[in-house]
Amino acid sequence: MSSRLTKTVVHEFSGQGALAKHVHNYHHRQSQTDMAVAVSEAISQQHNLILEAGTGVGKTFAYLIPALLSGKQVVISTGSKNLQEQLFLKDLPALLAMLSVYVPIALLKGRNNYLCQLRLEKLMQNASQFADDYIDDLLKINQWAHLTKDGDIGNLTSVAEHSEVIPSVVSTKETCTGKQCQHYDVCFTRKARVRAMDAKVVVVNHHLFFADRLLKDTGFAELLPDPDVVIFDEAHLVPDICINYFGSHISSREIDSLLNNIIKLHKTVIRDSIQIEQLAQRALIGLSDWHNAMFDAQVSDWRKVLANKHLANLSWTLQQALADLANVMTYHLGRDDQLDLAFEQLHELAQKLQDYFECKDMQSAYSVELGARFIMLRLSPINVAKQCQQLFDANTQWIFTSATLQVNRSLAHFATELGLGSAKQIILDSPFDYPNQAIFCVPRHLGKVGQSQHSVKQVVDVCIPAINAAQGRTFILFTSHQMLEQVASSLLGRTAYPLLVQGQASKQSLLNKFRQLGHAVLLGTSSFWEGVDVRGKLLSCVIIDKLPFVSPDDALYKARAANAERQGMDPFNHISLPQAVISLKQGVGRLIRDEKDRGVLILLDNRIVNRAYGQAFINSLPPMKRTRDLDSALQFLKQIP
Known part of the structure; x- marks a missing residue:
């Protein structure tokens, strides 16, 4: 029997409801109503829900309307700040007006998005010791601080977002003094929390949600209220985020920053203890030696580091240098608050390094990530x-939704990963007419997938005629930066359409340029496979270089594979294949974003038709017309105006 909430929600999606009255050219989509009903019943009947809603279902309104009409306290968590702000600034206000209801709403970001008045005040007191550029930005921020109502640094336009002053004036857990702070009553972070506590619907992002839930990453106990309902949009990101937050990580940048801060404290606060600076300098040298050796070795699995005597010796030398420095600092505790804080951070860091280096947890993967100029040690x-x-x-109803959750027409993989086996599971297909709107082409005569020059030539030989047939308007998506760079280099001068390559500018800047140019070609890796919405005639062709399987050398994959084998399961079918299917669906999802869109998807990997597991990919993708004839696909492209 339908609940009162469900009946009310169904009415609002009907021809007599609020959407029909207020949305121009509104037409009823049964799949959208079905989703709204499923969300309403999950809230009313108090059960968990996992729901895949294909592109075009209209899932945002389908969960927002039940949330607003439920009378419950609801937290909505998104995968990105962009969607978070779209919900709060656009979708929620529009729906509140349409529904003619008053429901207090709040936007809550992580504390490092808010200005800390105490930190700003301290910097202003010492402004004379800074460089001119730093002082200029500091004065602009100070002026803005007297005008802003919410202290959200994202709304600060007078200072560049990469200004070195910003990290020094935002709120942090380490520098927060809570109720002891003289600015407590007007604290922007505290006021944001109060608004969230008083709101019925609070919009956050996944990282803030898990940081608050697991780390209690605040100075005021939890930032978030204890909600009746939590709705995760872009829920396909949740498993990886859980792995990150249930694990831990240490960055060489973090170590370097802390050591330099301690040296600065010695020069300004505790000048009578030269040993502190000497030991900090020794630790910096140890960090540099370790850093260089790790980059030379190019090892991604920490257990391989331990097997290398030279690397292991440098690692333990660094850890001992940090421990020695922390030991000396104990004799100076109580002399200065900043020094006490630095000691706590150093002591915790040295212990984390020791635990990591010992590598005792057999239920975790110990991986090494080499960034541009830093090393990240990650325990997952x-x-x-x-x-x-x-x-x-x-005590809470948990609702998970995304356009990409199912594998081979089943949500079991996602449910198992998060321990949600008892949750209700629903798949709602896209209402788009994929057989007539899109063609899926895997060209004949493709060579073996690999990173050879032959593979680069193969990609380029398909890209050039596809780009010309589509008159630009093409995304080329890669599974590796190396292949992207090689193909980008080979395409230069061989097409009349402008090439936009990941790394030339920020993601948003490249997307804006792609839209402005109208006939451009964008080359990108993983960050462009999802969260990118280019509608209409601006994008007609998506080319994907190969199936996005995780590298067999990935430390987390190897650990999970070994665990699967111990349980008698096949790692490929239980781990590698489901992950690749969901990733491919994200890339494919860039092509058709609207009911009037038309386009061609070209996959340059014949394993999807030559291997038995290829059917799992095909079953999980939208029902596009399929062909092996590249000329047919190009002809379809040429007919798109």
Whole structure:
């Protein structure tokens, strides 16, 4: 029997409801109503829900309307700040007006998005010791601080977002003094929390949600209220985020920054202890030696580092240098608050390094990520289902939705990863007419997938006629930066259409340029596979270089694979294949974004038709017309105006 909430929600999506009255050219979509009903019933009947809603279902309104009409306190968590702000600034106000209801809403970001008045005040007191450029930005921020109502640094336009002053004036857990702070009553972070506590609907992003839920990353106990309902949009990102938050990480940047801060403290606060600076300098040298050796070795698995005597020796030398410095600092505790804080951070860091270096947890992967100029040591649990079962407690209804959750027409993989086996599972297909709107082409005569020059030539030989047939208007998506760079280099001068290559500018800047130019070609890796919405005639062709399988050398994959084998399961079918299917669906989802869109998807990997597992990919993708004849696909492209 339908609940009162469900009946009310169904009415609002009907021809007599609020949407029909207020949305221009509104037409009823049964799949959207079906989703709204499923969300309403999950809230009313108090059960968890996992729901895939294909592109075009209209899932945002389908969960927002039940949330607003439920009378419950609801947290809506998104995968990106862009969607977070779209919900709060655009969608929610529009729906509140359409529904003629008053529901207090709040936008809550992580504390490092808010100005800290105390930190700003301290910097202003010492402004004379800074360089001119730093002082200029500091004065602009100080002027803005007297005008802003919410202290959201994202609204600060007078200072560049990469200004070195910003990290020094935002709120942090480490520098927050809570109720002892003289600015407590007007604190922007505290006021944001109060608004969230008073609101019925609070919009956050996944990282803030898990940081608050798991790390209690505040100075005021939890930032978030204890909600009745939590709705995760872009929920396909949640498993990886859980792995990140249930694990831990240490960055060489973090170590370097802390050591330099301690040296600065010695020069300004505790000048009578030269040993502190000497030991900090020794630790910096140890960090540099370790950093250089790790980059030379190019090792991604920490257990391989331990097997290398030279690397292992440098690692333990660094850890001992940090421990020695922390030991000396204990004799100076109580002399200065900043020094006490630096000691706590150093002591915790040295202990984390020791635990990491010892590598004792067989249920975790110990991986090494080499960035542009830094090293990240990451400890990742190979199975987070048990922790998630405790996190997703029974007092709250948990709703997960995304356009890409199912694998081979099943949501079991996602449910198992998060320990949500008892959740109701629903798949709602896209209402778009894929057989007539899109063609999926895997060209004949493709060579073996690999990173050879032959593969680059193969990609380029398909890209050039496809780009010309589409008159630009093409995304070329890659699974590796190396292949992207090689193809980008080979395409230069061989097409009349402008090439936009990831790395030339920010993601948003490249997307804006792609839209402005109208006939451009964009080459990107993983960050362009999802969260990118280019509608209409601006994008007609998406080319993907190969199936996005995780590297078999990935430390987390190897640990999870070994664990699967111990349980008698096949790692490929249980781990690698489902991850690749969901990733491919994200890339494919860039092509058709509207009911009037038309386009061609070209996959340059014949494993999808030559291997038995290829059917799992095909079953999970929208029902596009399929062909192996590249000329047919190009002809379809040429007919798109």
